[in-house]
Amino acid sequence: xxxxxxxxxxxxxxxxxxxxxxxxxxxxxxxxxxxxxxxxxxxxxxxxxxxxxxxxxxxxxxxxxxxxxxxxxxxxxxxxxxxxxxxxxxxxxxxxxxxxxxxxxxxxxxxxxxxxxxxxxxxxxxxxxxxxxxxxxxxxxxxxxxxxxxxxxxxxxxxxxxxxxxxxxxxxxxxxxxxxxxxxxxxxxxxxxxxxxxxxxxxxxxxxxxxxxxxxxxxxxxxxxxxxxxxxxxxxxxxxxxxxxxxxxxxxxxxxxxxxxxxxxxxxxxxxxxxxxxxxxxxxxxxxxxxxxxxxxxxxxxxxxxxxxxxxxxxxxxxxxxxxxxxxxxxxxxxxxxxxxxxxxxxxxxxxxxxxxxxxxxxxxxxxxxxxxxxxxxxxxxxxxxxxxxxxxxxxxxxxxxxxxxxxxxxxxxxxxxxxxxxxxxxxxxxxxxxxxxxxxxxxxxxxxxxxxxxxxxxxxxxxxxxxxxxxxxxxxxxxxxxxxxxxxxxxxxxxxxxxxxxxxxxxxxx
Amino acid sequence: xxxxxxxxxxxxxxxxxxxxxxxxxxxxxxxxxxxxxxxxxxxxxxxxxxxxxxxxxxxxxxxxxxxxxxxxxxxxxxxxxxxxxxxxxxxxxxxxxxxxxxxxxxxxxxxxxxxxxxxxxxxxxxxxxxxxxxxxxxxxxxxxxxxxxxxxxxxxxxxxxxxxxxxxxxxxxxxxxxxxxxxxxxxxxxxxxxxxxxxxxxxxxxxxxxxxxxxxxxxxxxxxxxxxxxxxxxxxxxxxxxxxxxxxxxxxxxxxxxxxxxxxxxxxxxxxxxxxxxxxxxxxxxxxxxxxxxxxxxxxxxxxxxxxxxxxxxxxxxxxxxxxxxxxxxxxxxxxxxxxxxxxxxxxxxxxxxxxxxxxxxxxxxxxxxxxxxxxxxxxxxxxxxxxxxxxxxxxxxxxxxxxxxxxxxxxxxxxxxxxxxxx
Numbered sequence: 042x043x044x045x046x047x048x049x050x051x052x053x054x055x056x057x058x059x060x061x062x063x064x065x066x067x068x069x070x071x072x073x074x075x076x077x078x079x080x081x082x083x084x085x086x087x088x089x090x091x092x093x094x095x096x097x098x099x100x101x102x103x104x105x106x107x108x109x110x111x112x113x114x115x116x117x118x119x120x121x122x123x124x125x126x127x128x129x130x131x132x133x134x135x136x137x138x139x140x141x142x143x144x145x146x147x148x149x150x151x152x153x154x155x156x157x158x159x160x161x162x163x164x165x166x167x168x169x170x171x172x173x174x175x176x177x178x179x180x181x182x183x184x185x186x187x188x189x190x191x192x193x194x195x196x197x198x199x200x201x202x203x204x205x206x207x208x209x210x211x212x213x214x215x216x217x218x219x220x221x222x223x224x225x226x227x228x229x230x231x232x233x234x235x236x237x238x239x240x241x242x243x244x245x246x247x248x249x250x251x252x253x254x255x256x257x258x259x260x261x262x263x264x265x266x267x268x269x270x271x272x273x274x275x276x277x278x279x280x281x282x283x284x285x286x287x288x289x290x291x292x293x294x295x296x297x298x299x300x301x302x303x304x305x306x307x308x309x310x311x312x313x314x315x316x317x318x319x320x321x322x323x324x325x326x327x328x329x330x331x332x333x334x335x336x337x338x339x340x341x342x343x344x345x346x347x348x349x350x351x352x353x354x355x356x357x358x359x360x361x362x363x364x365x366x367x368x369x370x371x372x373x374x375x376x377x378x379x380x381x382x383x384x385x386x387x388x389x390x391x392x393x394x395x396x397x398x399x400x401x402x403x404x405x406x407x408x409x410x411x412x413x414x415x416x417x418x419x420x421x422x423x424x425x426x427x428x429x430x431x432x433x434x435x436x437x438x439x440x441x442x443x444x445x446x447x448x449x450x451x452x453x454x455x456x457x458x459x460x461x462x463x464x465x466x467x468x469x470x471x472x473x474x475x476x477x478x479x480x481x482x483x484x485x486x487x488x489x490x491x492x493x494x495x496x497x498x499x500x501x502x503x504x505x506x507x508x509x510x511x512x513x514x515x516x517x518x519x520x521x522x523x524x525x526x527x528x529x530x531x532x533x534x535x536x537x538x539x540x541x542x543x544x545x546x547x548x549x550x551x552x
Numbered sequence: 553x554x555x556x557x558x559x560x561x562x563x564x565x566x567x568x569x570x571x572x573x574x575x576x577x578x579x580x581x582x583x584x585x586x587x588x589x590x591x592x593x594x595x596x597x598x599x600x601x602x603x604x605x606x607x608x609x610x611x612x613x614x615x616x617x618x619x620x621x622x623x624x625x626x627x628x629x630x631x632x633x634x635x636x637x638x639x640x641x642x643x644x645x646x647x648x649x650x651x652x653x654x655x656x657x658x659x660x661x662x663x664x665x666x667x668x669x670x671x672x673x674x675x676x677x678x679x680x681x682x683x684x685x686x687x688x689x690x691x692x693x694x695x696x697x698x699x700x701x702x703x704x705x706x707x708x709x710x711x712x713x714x715x716x717x718x719x720x721x722x723x724x725x726x727x728x729x730x731x732x733x734x735x736x737x738x739x740x741x742x743x744x745x746x747x748x749x750x751x752x753x754x755x756x757x758x759x760x761x762x763x764x765x766x767x768x769x770x771x772x773x774x775x776x777x778x779x780x781x782x783x784x785x786x787x788x789x790x791x792x793x794x795x796x797x798x799x800x801x802x803x804x805x806x807x808x809x810x811x812x813x814x815x816x817x818x819x820x821x822x823x824x825x826x827x828x829x830x831x832x833x834x835x836x837x838x839x840x841x842x843x844x845x846x847x848x849x850x851x852x853x854x855x856x857x858x859x860x861x862x863x864x865x866x867x868x869x870x871x872x873x874x875x876x877x878x879x880x881x882x883x884x885x886x887x888x889x890x891x892x893x894x895x896x897x898x899x900x901x902x903x904x905x906x907x908x909x910x911x912x913x914x915x916x917x918x919x920x921x922x923x924x925x926x927x928x929x930x931x932x933x934x935x936x937x938x939x940x941x942x943x944x945x946x947x948x949x950x951x952x953x954x955x956x957x958x959x960x961x962x963x964x965x966x967x968x969x970x971x972x973x974x975x976x
Binding site: 061064081086092107110113114115159201213214356357361367434435437440441445448497506509 | 554556558560562565566567569573575577611613614616617619620622623626627628629630631632634635636637638641642643666
């Protein structure tokens with residue numbers, strides 16, 4: 042037992058000195074658990090500022106757009122009426138790592154947030170492979186400033202409406218503006234600015250080149266050879282637009298690029314929700330308990346902490362009125378704890394399921410899990426039968442060709458594998474988002490763009506949204522846009538978006 | 553290493569621009585809410601904020617989503633009674649376990665309207681959006697009858713009362729310093745030489761030189777004395793220039809007919825109109841005064857309370873009110889200082905012989921001094937003599953206008969009509 046020391050604080054009021062002291066102690070303990078972090082920048086803000094931070098979806102510097110205003114108005118409204126509490130913290134994947142602490146929090150809550158955000162999330166941002174490969178923590182703030190200034194400049198020059206329309210169109214396709222497999226170039230504000238001009242000219246030439254070839258191809262003697270552009274289907278629709286849309290002005294391409302870069306920056310966060318929150322929650326729990334064990338926190342502190350901790354990791358059952366899907370905090374936290382348990386005191390079942398990690402050093406294993414997985418693979422790899430039993434997970438099959446829903450698996454020996462597999466798929470972003478790619482451009486004809494949607498499990502597109510998105514895409518592309526929805530190799534639906542109308546064909550199917 | 557930064561004093565209105573963008577985008581909806589509010593509200597709180605609702609559908613931002621149908625596998629927690637292979641009847645639309653899908657889109661929350669508040673300022677902004685005071689510019693150019701003197705630095709000549717003593721003395725001192733500098737330098741040199749010569753033994757002194765030096769010093773000192781202490785060209789005067797003073801004060805004359813034929817509902821309509829006008833002027837002028845005139849067969853200047861609430865009956869002689877207005881204008885509100893607005897509300901009844909004289913007073917005495925004069929006829933019936941007389945004025949003058957109101961929902965549209973921005 043470490044020798045008891047005097048608690049850091051006994052009151053619920055916080056002061057800057059106390060925050061500093063807590064941060065120092067938590068940092069010391071975090072280091073002993075080998076948590077490697079960016080330097081922390083802890084910012085104390087008021088509730089109003091928190092509302093501001095909310096509406097800019099976690100970007101400390103955001104360009105101006107009505108959608109952020111909408112978020113702000115709605116959050117403000119809910120907050121003022123008491124429908125919604127504010128998050129205790131917001132943390133930004135940057136170097137130094139910026140964490141916002143709210144003025145209204147008690148000392149205990151501030152300590153909790155410091156442990157959660159400044160050491161939990163922070164070390165995740167620095168250690169996880171997705172963040173390492175896809176984001177540049179050191180340059181993001183600079184880039185956001187560049188983006189904001191550039192867009193303001195465009196507004197002054199081309200008018201607010203023009204820019205707003207363009208951004209609306211880009212936002213509609215934001216989820217299709219990410220590279221899933223290819224590492225993008227690192228971004229740096231200085232270079233970005235410097236190269237932006239060159240890129241402008243170069244891009245414009247490239248685009249024109251593509252269309253130059255059109256008249257030459259009409260030759261009757263040669264047998265019709267189908268030219269296909271793009272050569273391979275393209276999953277990054279915004280990138281395709283930026284490089285190939287024939288009618289965009291250079292500044293418009295730059296804005297498409299900005300939206301794309303920001304989408305890419307957030308992409309890893311969307312893929313690691315369970316892990317990221319689980320990791321941060323696991324560490325605030327572990328760090329603060331350690332603080333208590335060392336006598337640096339008193340009973341009141343730990344009670345208040347546990348009260349708020351347990352409400353964060355509560356998982357309501359499916360039939361509860363509070364149920365809204367699986368709570369990523371609960372799942373992530375419990376899995377992290379479970380991995381530690383498997384390492385420290387494995388049962389026979391664990392040894393059978395996890396021969397590699399059962400009995401290994403828990404800290405090394407946990408760091409390995411944090412660094413090398415995303416939600417999908419993390420669940421596939423580490424969800425243990427014990428967890429499935431504890432959560433009482435079960436799988437429901439909803440097939441619109443059958444009359445009833447069917448329970449396909451529950452927490453029993455036959456079900457563990459199935460549940461694990463299905464839950465993992467549930468966190469696979471490429472399954473959750475419709476698989477849509479740029480398939481063809483009619484280079485010789487009307488320049489129309491064709492997208493191809495490949496249905497997974499016969500799941501169709503939601504029609505109203507699809508029509509609206511296609512209108513935006515048409516706005517960017519400048520010519521007609523078609524979308525073919527494929528079901529097991531057959532076209533089941535086709536959307537056509539032309540200048541003045543949009544229509545949807547559904548060929549008769551005998552299903 | 554951690555840095556702790558106190559950001560609490562930083563601006564908290566980072567979202568203001570975005571909020572404005574949002575309002576800008578949904579102008580149409582907000583304007584409609586404002587328009588509705590104006591007719592629905594009680595008169596006293598006409599200028600408070602308002603809640604605006606916009607259909608959720610218009611607000612959503614589209615993205616590709618999966619629609620209903622196909623095969624879906626979902627994992628849920630908290631199994632109590634199910635076993636593998638159990639069949640559950642499909643729940644009705646939008647409830648039960650089917651509703652708990654992982655990425656339930658935020659558009660499907662079942663709330664159809666997005667409701668939010670706009671502030672009082674924003675309310676007025678939307679209320680008077682696109683309106684302008686007619687004739688404002690013209691008067692400001694014309695209204696150069698009043699001036700204001702403002703200081704405009706220092707000049708070299710002017711009249712004695714504007715002499716700036718400090719600046720003049722400073723000028724004199726510097727002139728004296730400048731002019732006497734060479735002489736004083738020489739005197740200093742000579743005096744040093746004299747002191748040096750005098751310190752020598754009597755026999756060694758160059759007495760001629762000493763005498764010469766003493767005479768020179770004397771001469772130079774006289775020369776310094778001859779430089780005047782103050783000279784004409786040292787004098788500096790405060791400069792004032794005359795600036796035309798655009799009249800920024802306004803007075804509004806509210807003239808209302810309270811004869812027996814005007815019932816309470818008509819008076820309420822008149823009052824709403826006057827309040828709108830009052831708020832509109834308040835936004836345009838630093839200072840605004842309101843003169844309330846009510847009339848039946850004779851006119852009287854009253855306070856607001858009496859204007860709107862006390863009842864009187866009797867016949868109607870409109871010209872009595874116009875005569876009173878003319879008197880008050882001459883007495884208290886000279887057109888050189890005041891922007892004068894007139895608004896008259898009546899049900900159109902008038903003593904038959906009186907209408908031509910109304911026209912005469914208006915055209916000859918009142919309208920030439922006015923920025924704008926509007927006449928509102930509150931009647932569902934056909935027009936009478938007064939309207940026809942006024943019609944002839946409207947044809948010849950562009951800052952006179954008239955409109956008819958037959959029920960409360962007409963007020964705001966009519967108001968907008970009257971003050972609509974006209975292309976220059």
